Amino acid sequence: MNPLRQQFEQRLAQTGGTVAALADLDSLLTGRVFVSAHPVCRSWAARATCQDPREADVALTGCDAMIAETGTVVVFSGPVESRLSTLTAPTHVVLGSEAQLSPDMETVFERFADRLRPGASPASLMFITGPSRTTDIEKTLVLGVHGPKKLVFVFMEDGSGAG
Amino acid sequence: MQIGLFIPCLVDQFFPQAGLAVARILKRLGHSVEYPAEQTCCGQPAFNAGVRSEAAALAKRFIQVFDRFEAVVAPSGSCVAMVRNFYPELLDLAPHSSFITRVFEFSEFLVDRLNVTDLGATFNERVTYHDSCHLLRELRVREQPRQLLRAVKGLDFVELNDGPTCCGFGGVFSVKFPEVSTVMGEDKVAAIERTGARYVVASDCGCLMHIGGLLTRRDSKVRPIHLAELLGGAP
Amino acid sequence: MMHTPVLEEQRRATLARALNLALDKRRQSVAEFPDWEAMRQRAHDIRAGALDRLDEYLNQFERAAAANGIRVVRVATAEEACLYVVAIAKRIGVTTAVKSKSMVTEEIHLNRALETEGIRAMETDLGEYIAQLCGQPPFHLTAPIVHLSRDEVGRILADKLGVPFTNDPTQLTLIARDAMRREFLTARLGISGANFCVAETGSLVLVTNEGNGRMCTTLPAKEGPRVHVAITGIEKVVPALKDVAHLLRLLARSGSGMRLTAYTTLINGPRKRAAGEETTGPDEVHVLLLDNGRRAMLRDPHLREALCCIRCGACSNTCPVYHRIGGHAYQSVYNGPIGSVWSAALWDTEQAATLPFVSSLCGACADICPVKIDIHHALLWQRKLAADRGYTPRWQRLVWWAWRVAMSHPALYGFGSIVARRLFSPAILNRLGKPWTETRDLPPLARKSFHEMWKEEAPK
Structure with a gap:
């Protein structure tokens, strides 16, 4: 497996997130489903049963990058992803491909340097590392405070390929 | 080597044996040891209280008293830290001024400067070591006392495994905030007792006084002892 | 003299469990980097370098943020900052504001100022x-209720929200969430608040684990004008995004042992309103850059260092004094070791001036500080x-004067030392030594001082 993908999957799992196979994506889209306008989600657009992420049980979105060092999904706000599509649904399913993996945050900033100039940058860059969490009460971990309780990442590739 | 012996106030008043042991060991190693009788305090208490002008007067005096020696050695990490780390700021000296680099804490002097770790001492007891904060974090001396202790025949060394954390002495702190200081010390003493050691060794008499004061108050069998005294054995 | 009560044993145990857990996780997380020390140095250099050219970076940030559509306002004092926020609330006609955790808003007592004007600020x-x-008030820089047990939290929610009592953290979290x-x-x-302001791109960086920070800055309300106000200290500016990446790598690891806070958000501006651009996000974003004593700190080389702080809370987690007295004993918004430095710098009061003395100067704080x-x-x-x-x-x-005079005259010191050992038997010493000796024995004065012993017979 791609070593960056391996690190990403391992570290995402340590944050409480999960990785699912593309073949299992269908079974994840239950209840009120919001599907974002991201091109990668187009094949599932027909599964949408809800237009407002505030009311969704599951939100399916794309992403702009992933960070292997921290198991992080990076999403830019804009016409395809809103600031809410990744936040309000109890389950957030993210679609991405191996080519979007970066080793660390620095590399993400370098990759998108053109889009991060003043006046040109997306209004919000969201670095999402696992589900929403708190340890405020006696350091006990509780998932799903204001953001999703479940974060599921799905690679477009099956991961068995070399490289 | 012409060594000036710096005996801090607490050693002078409460633990003179530790000072004598330092002198004995250095002489045994073939050095000339002198105790300048006009020495008093390095100025640390006033410095820590924020009263820097009074501290500076004593710091200047200290340098006058000890400037003529090739090396100055003290059985105290705290007082040496005062000279090495705080005199530059207090007196506007270069941090590597020739005087400051000649002042040493006892264990670092033996191990780093004289390359001695085995003093041929024997001590048939289980012993633990308390890292005094200034020796550990100001002077970064951690391994040297352990090397010296491990070379002692018959000595059963056991680590304290409590951080290392402060014993709660902190000079004026233990007077200004006695409750906090005591709780810190009680936790330290509990950690010491958990090791099953018969002696707790340290390189600073402030810590030894504080830990010792709590040990005797609870009728503990554990005894505090300065590293030099343990290594120096009987005269 | 300030009274610093030691927490009762039960509370101390609750606190120690939580703080030690954070320290353990930090240790594991830091162990991933063999060059952690070099990383700390780099983090320090980034922060110190930003402070060295603070005005330059602040101006750059202001220009870049303006290009992004953010209104940047410099405020000198707490009052000015509060007035600005109150004015916005009145202009857009709200009586409730939602607040993401921010120490700066605690510093300026914003909630009180809003309340006076009939505006409820909900944390x-x-x-x-x-x-x-x-x-x-918050007990800890990053963990406001680290001292409370689950039973206590359960009682608070039952009492204040009228819900049935439970002490299950998951249930309690759900109740609060709803x-x-x-x-x-x-x-x-x-x-x-803002964890960093990026000069290069005009971005605000905000980290939260729960997602409340994203809620407060996204404002999902469907109607009416929506405004996000970020209030932060002028010292929070960093030159470039690559610097942020490095500092973030140290921030979460130092505070909680996580590799990165769950939600790290770069906010570059309000909702883009061009057709089809953005559906959610505030109509306006305002950034208040607060001085409130920071420029004075900047002028003092020792206090300038303290401005490097990235508020990870690790110094409190490791401080043996904080462990025993807890955050409230400091009676200041900023508590723990770095908090004592800050408090004494920002507030010229006797209370704040006492805080630097509430430390044994053990230095564990400096050793753990990621920057x-x-x-x-700095406490010294x-x-x-x-x-x-x-x-x-x-x-x-x-x-102290008398002490210095005595110590400047060896004869005087020597005479005092001889008199003392004649007069002070252990019993008298223990009586004179109060309050020290209430809990601890003083060792007896040696029969002869080292000085006397040496004079009689220097060891051969």
Whole structure:
């Protein structure tokens, strides 16, 4: 497996997130489903049963990058992803491909340097590392405070390929 | 080597044996040891209280008293830290001024400067070591006392495994905030007792006084002892 | 003299469990980097370098943020900052604001100022929400209710929200979440701090684990003007995004042992309103850059170091004094070791001037600090400033003077030492040594001082 993908999957799992196979994506889209306008989600657009992420049980979105060092999904706000599509649904399913993996945050900033100039940058860059969490009460971990309780990442590739 | 012996106030008043042991060991190693009788305090208490002008007067005096020696050695990490780390700021000296680099804490002097770790001492007891904060974090001396202790025949060394954390002495702190200081010390003493050691060794008499004061108050069998005294054995 | 009560044993145990857990996780997380020390140095250099050219970077940030559509306002004092926020609330006609955890808003007592004007500011960090419900200030820089047990939290929620008692953290979190969700869906004024301001791109960086920070800055209300106000200290500016990446790598690891905070958000501006651009996000974003004493700190080379702080809370987690007295004993918004340095710098009061003395100067704080602030040396410097400002009582100065005179005359010191050992038997010493000796014995004075022994017979 791609070593960056391996690190990403391992570290995402340590944050409480999960990785699912593309073949299992269908079974994840239950209840009120919001599907974002991201091109990668187009094949599932027909599964949408809800237009407002505030009311969704599951939100399916794309992403702009992933960070292997921290198991992080990076999403830019804009016409395809809103600031809410990744936040309000109890389950957030993210679609991405191996080519979007970066080793660390620095590399993400370098990759998108053109889009991060003043006046040109997306209004919000969201670095999402696992589900929403708190340890405020006696350091006990509780998932799903204001953001999703479940974060599921799905690679477009099956991961068995070399490289 | 012409060594000036710096005996801090607490050693002078409460633990003179530790000072004598330092002198004995250095002489045994073939050095000339002198105790300048006009020495008093390095100025640390006033410095820590924020009263820097009074501290500076004593710091200047200290340098006058000890400037003529090739090396100055003290059985105290705290007082040496005062000279090495705080005199530059207090007196506007270069941090590597020739005087400051000649002042040493006892264990670092033996191990780093004289390359001695085995003093041929024997001590048939289980012993633990308390890292005094200034020796550990100001002077970064951690391994040297352990090397010296491990070379002692018959000595059963056991680590304290409590951080290392402060014993709660902190000079004026233990007077200004006695409750906090005591709780810190009680936790330290509990950690010491958990090791099953018969002696707790340290390189600073402030810590030894504080830990010792709590040990005797609870009728503990554990005894505090300065590293030099343990290594120096009987005269 | 400030009274610093030691926490009762049960509370101390609750606190120690939580703090030690954070320290353990930090240790594991830091162990991933063999070059951690070099990383700390780099983090320090980034922060110190930013402070060296602060005005340049602030101006750059201001220009870049303006290009992004953010209104940047410089505010000199707490009052100015509060007035600005109140004015916005009145302009857009809200009586409720949702707040993401921010120490700067605690510093300026924003909630009180808003309340006076009839505006309720609701804290939305779970810990802060519970602390607000029971009327307590935050106990810790990053963990506001680290001292409370689950039973206590359960009683607070039952009492204040009228829900059935439970002590299950998951249930308690859900109860609070539901209460807050209703507010989030209608709130139109969101208030936050900022962890960093990026000069290069005009971005605000905001980290939260729960997602409340994103809620407060996204403001999902469907109607009416929505405004996000971020209030932060001028010292929070960093030159470039690559610097942020490095500092973030150290921030979460130092505080909680996580590799990165769950939600790290770069906010570059309000909702883009061009057709088809963005559907959610505030109509306006305002950034208040607060001085409130920071420029004075900048002018003092020792205090300037303290401005490097990135508020990870690790120094409190490791501080043996904080472990015993807890955050409230400091009676200041900023508590723990770095908090004592800050408090004494920002507030010229006797209370704040005492805080640098509430430390054994053990230096554990400096060793753990991810940006390598010499925290205990800054405390020592603050002690000097306290003495200079006259916070050391006259009689104490007199004692120090007398002490110096005695110590400057070896004969006087020697005479005193001989007299003392004639007069002070252990019993008298233990009586004179109060309050020290209430809990601890003093060792007996040696029969002869080292000085006397040496004079009689230097060892051969």
